Amino acid sequence: MALNHRPYTFDRVVRALISMGFLWGIIWLLNYLSDALIPFAVALLLAYMMNPLVSWVQKRIKNRLAAVLISLLIVFFVLGAMAAVIIPIVVSEISHMGRLLSRLVNDTDLARRADQLLPRDIWEAVKTAAGRPEIQDFFRTDNFWKIFEAVSRRLLPGVWGLITGTASFLLGIIGLGVVALYVVFLLLDYEKVSAGWKELIPPNYREAVTGFVADFESAMSRYFRGQTAVAFMCGILFSVGFVWVGLPLGMLLGMFVGLLNMVPYLQIIGFVPAFVLAVIHALESNTDIWLVLGTTTAVFGVVQLIQDAILVPRIMGRVTGLNPAMIMLSLSIWGKLLGLLGLIIALPLTYLLLVYYRRFLASVKPASASSIDT
Known part of the structure; x- marks a missing residue:
């Protein structure tokens, strides 16, 4: 491809401005229609992720509709089984953490040990935070849906406000149904959709656009498949390590640090909550704080060594x-x-x-x- 040495004439500048205006108009239109397009975009992503499973099932039963329905049942069964195993453990850990916080706030042996071992300003900050009513209410409940509601109110206050009303709740259910229908229809005609959009591109730009999209899809799929596998395995290793050390909320913290592995080097953020929970565990068990901090640091070091020496080279390779x-x-x-x-x-x-x-x-x-x- 040779460099373009054509002079910038008035006509060429006008064409460039029109193209930029057209591009801006498309962006504005997408933003204006975002409420209607988001369900379709979510369904398209889900269909893209599920299509390999559907194709694998279809090779064995030779019927696309049956393959789609069976694949959806498999996904729901796997997610339900994981929830049935994980949710009771999570609720138990949160309840245990609630009891620890209550003991920290009240004048107990645990609070007195914390007062003796921790610097005064740090202890006052921990005691103030642990005594806040919303923190106490969150960790005191043993009902998963109450915990889910509390988290939703904090993380998504606007969304939670919308779904509390009956009418809005019904609209939310309808929205989920629309996404589910989108997923089914996209999976039924996935091959046609993936091939048909290319015909919508003008012939002059079709080869360049389709080539870029193909390269982009290949790079994204290879990277995310590998990185998701690495993050999942690191989450398991961190959870096992933190539970072995005895940290409160050890499984939740391990899954959180594993999720951070989706972004390289971001798992270092997990040091802060891990060390806080390590101090709480040392106070609870009357164990030397430095020993617990050392074993917690060792968990990070061992998992990082396994990640860098085994998981990343074998799974990611030279992505x-x-x-x-x-x-x-x-x-x-x-x-x-x-x-x-x-x-x-x-x-x-x-x-x-x-x-x-x-x-x-x-x-x-x-x-x-x-x-x-x-």
């Missing part, structure tokens, strides 16, 4: 080939541009941009060499 400095730079830039979403997709996007830049350089060099020869 991106980026060095640590480039990884940190890409996380900073994309995180600044797109927030949390940017942190999640930073590495595959950076890898894709580097691939296209190398292709651009490879196409420019022959053109430059031929111009020098002439």
Whole structure:
């Protein structure tokens, strides 16, 4: 591909401005229709994730509709089984944490030990936070749905306010039904949809756009499959390690730190809650604080060693080939541009941009060499 040396005439500038205005109009329209498009986008993502399972089932029963229904049943069964195992453990850990906080607030042996071992300002901050009514109410309940409601009120206050009314609740149920219908219809005609959208692209741009989308999908799928597997295994290892140490909320903390592994190096944030819970466990069990902090740090070190020496090389391989400095730079830039979403997709996007830049350089060099020869 040779470089374009055409002069910037008035006509060319006008065409560029019209193209930019058209692009801005598309962005505005998408933003205006976001409420209607979000259910479809969610369903499209779910269909994309479920299609490999549907295709695998279809090879054995030769009927697409039956394969879709069986795949949905498999997914619901797996999620239900996981919830049946995890939810009682989570509720038990939260209730245990509630009892510890109550003992910290009241004048008990645990509170007196904390007063003796912790610096005065830190102890006062912990005591004030533990004594807040909303914290006490959250950890005192043993009902999962009450816990879910409390978390939803804190994390999604606007959304929770919408679903508390009867009419809005019914609309929410209808919205979930619409998403489910979208998923079923998209899975039924997934091959047609994945091939048919290309015909909507103008012929002059079709090859470039479809090539970019194919490369983007390949990079994203390879990266997220590998990174999800790494994060899942690290979450299991952290949960086992924290439960072995005896930390309150050990399983929840392990799953949280494992989830942070979706973004490289972000799991370091887990040190803060882990050390706080380690101190609480040391006070509860009357164990040396430094011993508990040391074993908690050892859990982080062992899991990080397993991740770097075994999991990442075997699962991720050379998916991106980026060095640590480039990884940190890409996380900073994309995180600044797109927030949390940017942190999640930073590495595959950076890898894709580097691939296209190398292709651009490879196409420019022959053109430059031929111009020098002439």
